[in-house]
Amino acid sequence: MSKKNSWRSNSMNLEAFDEIRYEKLHTARQEKHIREARKDPHQEKQFRCQNCGLLVSTDPELAGVQNRNHCPNCLWSKHVDLNKAGDRKATCQARMQPIGLTVKQNSKKYSASGASGELMLIHRCTACARISINRIAADDSAGQIYRLYRLSFDMEDRLRQRLVEQGIHLLQAADLTTIFSQLFGWQAILEEFQSQPHLLMQELDIQYLTPMG
Numbered sequence: 001m002s003k004k005n006s007w008r009s010n011s012m013n014l015e016a017f018d019e020i021r022y023e024k025l026h027t028a029r030q031e032k033h034i035r036e037a038r039k040d041p042h043q044e045k046q047f048r049c050q051n052c053g054l055l056v057s058t059d060p061e062l063a064g065v066q067n068r069n070h071c072p073n074c075l076w077s078k079h080v081d082l083n084k085a086g087d088r089k090a091t092c093q094a095r096m097q098p099i100g101l102t103v104k105q106n107s108k109k110y111s112a113s114g115a116s117g118e119l120m121l122i123h124r125c126t127a128c129a130r131i132s133i134n135r136i137a138a139d140d141s142a143g144q145i146y147r148l149y150r151l152s153f154d155m156e157d158r159l160r161q162r163l164v165e166q167g168i169h170l171l172q173a174a175d176l177t178t179i180f181s182q183l184f185g186w187q188a189i190l191e192e193f194q195s196q197p198h199l200l201m202q203e204l205d206i207q208y209l210t211p212m213g
Helices: 004-039 142-154 158-167 173-183 187-192 199-208
Strands: 046-048 055-057 093-103 116-124 133-137
Touching: 093 133, 093 142, 116 142, 116 173, 142 173, 142 199, 173 199
Parallel strands: none
Antiparallel strands: 046 055, 093 116, 116 133
């Protein structure tokens, strides 16, 4: 083979090599883009609350929960989970309104018996009306949680009945000490009001429900 033909052959081989290299690089970039697009939303470090606009951190060290999807300021959530917490398979994506509080039982039921488990938020989707139970995060506003608890006293009967049918015990006035101890942990003050819980509720109402002048 002449030097000219040899150079031409080598040049063609280099061009072919470059084409293969470019194709592999392009494919790798496409695959990376697809992986990024499929990445679960809960893996993001923050999200914007669709209700109050707060930028919310999902860092487990701050929230104390692994699958944070509600706002610590207004407690509103987003319908992102379908079958279990953290699966992020729901297509609804609508806002979820906090409607009350319950407690988690060891049997994973949300019933009235032994109302001393972990305090949980009850959410209802504003679009499809699905009910979900969510863990309270470490940085959630205690004042907002108490406000939610008190507002739930006026829940409509139809919604109350729906919670009962789903085995969810809505915490009410009789559960004040459970609410108070888990939110504030002031055991000494709690014991002081143990025999007169209505006085404790009055004090909390003044602090968290009275409009600021």
